[in-house]
Amino acid sequence: MIAAIVSLTILGLSIGFSLGFVAKRFKVEKDPLVDDIEAMLPASNCGQCGYAGCGQAAEAVAKGDAPVTFCPPGGRALAEQLAARLGVDADLSDMEDRGPMLAFVREATCVGCTRCFKACPTDAIVGAPKMIHTVISEACTGCGACVDICPTECLMMEEVPETLSNWRWPKPQPQTQLVSTAA
Amino acid sequence: MSRLTPVSGPHTHAQISIQRIMLTVMLALTPVTCYGIYLYGWPALNLFIITLVSAVIVEALCLYIGKRPMKQGLGDGSGILSAWLVALTLPPWAPWWIAVVASICAILLGKQVFGGLGQNVFNPAMLARVIILISFPVQMTTWVNPQPMFSEQDPGFIAGLNVTFNNETVDWDSISTASPLGYLKTELTLDRNVAAIMTETPDWQSSLMGVTAGSMGETSAVLILLGGILLLMKRIISWHGPVAMLATVTVIAALFHQANPEHYAPAQFHLLNGALMLAAFFIITDPVTSPNTAKGQIVFGIGCGLLMYIIRTWGSYPEAIGFAVLLMNCFTPLIDHYLRPRIYGRNRKGQPLAIQQRDQEEQS
């Protein structure tokens, strides 16, 4: 019996080591991960993540230096996509599913200083000197650069309001009791 | 205007539930179980009870450790059903610890470690059977002739307890016997011809009624068939798997018997002995481990039948139900992947159907 245990242990260890060695030595070069990741990012180079631009951030994520939850405008959806692409398990449970935030100009306090549209990386703000500015929602990526720079603090980040046209069914949760809609 | 958690339809349901399905299968198994207990006496009853009770205990423990809802997990009856099938494939006079180990293997290894109900790849009853067959070959191949209850051969309740709990003290040499399939295999290795062996094994009437040595599930083919018909009528199972399996075995056995009557047993011998009938109606129709579509079930049934015959005839085990089913369970995901139903509006490859030229239609 001792002989059996010893021989099987030796066998297991040696096979395990050789598998590990082969995995390292004959590793297949990975495909262009960085380009794929960069394509997923908002490309607005807003800098909220702390990296100089989306390109550098993509490299960092590909290397594993940055977690998949690093991009605030990307939110949970982006984190899920990155996790899927990298093949990692990401604990996204503490990421609130906020939905996209868009910039919004409170027109009462806008002085038309033009600083915000110069700062916007996607030209989403239209305006002219001394004219009230406004944000084109379709072009806004929620990076927040305009909010930081506005001198009168009239720019705010607001959640996209949920209406009948953009409402979606939420994911069914495992239920412990039968749901009754009896009012 | 409050934001509600939306409730989705449908808001009506067919009169079916998992519990109902499990209970109906147990109902279908009751005739053959009662008959088996009657045939093999008190030890069989003891074994049956021990199997079920240990299964419930193991399941409760697993649910508790896994923090899963206990009431639902125990209440749906799936664990009890697996244990019931295990009990039907054990030698009726096996010791109590065989029953306990079998239950543990079935529930713990066969179901709970995979994630609970619906997650297992292998049939839990067959997995348990194979594990203990390989681990304890002596106890698992010790068969007795029927010692019907309340007849002269019945050892009585106290003696029955002794058999179950004090197994080593039983005088096995005088009462153990080979099952018909086991007898066939050993005699064939001694180069005797089939016709001669057939005269020494139970005739087909006895096999039909099940008064032979074997496990409780190997007894009355008639009662199993009745149970199977109940399941078919209640639409718990579909006919594709059972018919495919039985037909395959019949055809192949008949072909080989025709080709070489000396060496290969006739089809009815294979059909009526061993656990083939039980497997066809109750084992391969296990929803969790069998394919999703009718076509898939036919392929599954054919595969099981084929493997059963091959292992019985050329393998070293006389009864192949466990191995055949486990091997086919490995193929279930593959079968499911390739044999999917065709989606409306698409062809078999999943491409949208081509629009036929309407001018041609109007001309013709």
Next chain:
Amino acid sequence: MKFFSFKGGVHPEGNKTPTTSEAIQSFPLPARLYVPLQQHIGAPAKPVVEVGQTVLKGELIAASQGNVSAAVHAPSSGTVIEIAEHQAPHPSGLPVVCIIIETDGRDQWIEHSGETDPWRLSEKLIAQRISDAGIVGLGGATFPSALKFNLGLKQQVKTLVINGAECEPYLTSDDRLMQERTGKLIDGIRIMMLGMSASEAIIAIEDNKPQALKIMSAAAESYPELKVLKVPTRYPMGSEKHLVYTVTGKEIPAGKLAADIGIMVHNVGTAYAVYEAIFEGKPLVSRIVTISGGAVNQPRNLEVPFGTLVSNLIDYCGGLKQTPERLLMGGPLMGLVIPGLDVPIIKGSNGIVALTKDELKVKQQSACIRCSRCVSACPCGLVPLEMAANIKAGNFDRAVEYGVKDCISCGSCAYVCPANIPLVHFFNYAKGELVARQKAKQQQEYTAELAKQRQARMAEVEKQRAAAKAKALAAKKAREAAKQQQEAAQS
């Protein structure tokens, strides 16, 4: 006439007996009507009335916005007291903008007249009248009908299929319409055929409506181009894809419409609305609604003006026996839970069903045992158990492989699931998620493009600035050199 049998489908209890012999009654005018601007698929209509304005019945109160939209007309005469948000008949509980009309009790129609010679109308005019009348698909899909007519003309649709299947339990509004207003319905169908130059119309009626079959067959006898087809009672017979297959044996290819294979399907209610629009000049202002369910005291079929609150209808039907376990707009299989009684009836409301706990029959959810009843029940050939498992795990791509995009959300799978798994909920969630991801991807590509363009522009600006600077520097140097030269020349 021959019919084809689609595979799958389920047989829920009909539960139509409470209302199948209830003739359509007119509903007495409520004090207020809450008429939503969005009662159809497409862009919401835009109000053309102001607060305080008096309107007559049938007057246009909101105009259609673009091609995929529909007009809204006042369901009764009265004064517009508000244009504001009100709770929509939608499970989310979200509001919808409504034009709130205080009725004056006179129910006075605006001046209207039917066409003098409707059979001589051109297809274009027929489509125009339908569009002006604000007619949308009354089977529940509420797709703008005029758009469908134009599509039918373009695709040279030859076969018009009239959907009289009404496969949902409890609902009998279409049944009663076919029995009571047969003549007008037949005229409506015939004018629809004219409107799309179809050569034949097949009226499909399930065999659980023997009276309707008899009456419609008799009425259609005089018109050889109209055929009444008895189809077997099986849910979801009323689904367009499955009705087309049953009637013609052809399948609508994935991603395409029935018009692409020369067939157009319209509900009987829509056909009746077309009759009223063309023969009587009346826009769509009311519809027949079945009020039923175990929790309602007196189930009935009512002709209800749009904007009527469900509470008014329930009160007219004797009130509720008990608090309903589920309050639905539509049938129990595909109907939507409405957030309360304070929601208006809209163009797509074919029924209000208040179910008791016994009728609900849905039990607590448990684990999938892979029994494949859902696969047998699915009329579209999908594998619901695999789709749900993949959606739960977040593998939307694999769910699409198994066909979640082809799912019609009929509910047959969840109906038969022994584990009471909310399959339809999973698929609706997945469909919404896929749409959202598609939108997000398009948005992301768009903004990335904008960002690139901006960077290119800024680089260009930088370059120009640098060039100008270099030029200025060069000019300065040249001037200094010239000056030096001059000084040198002078000295």
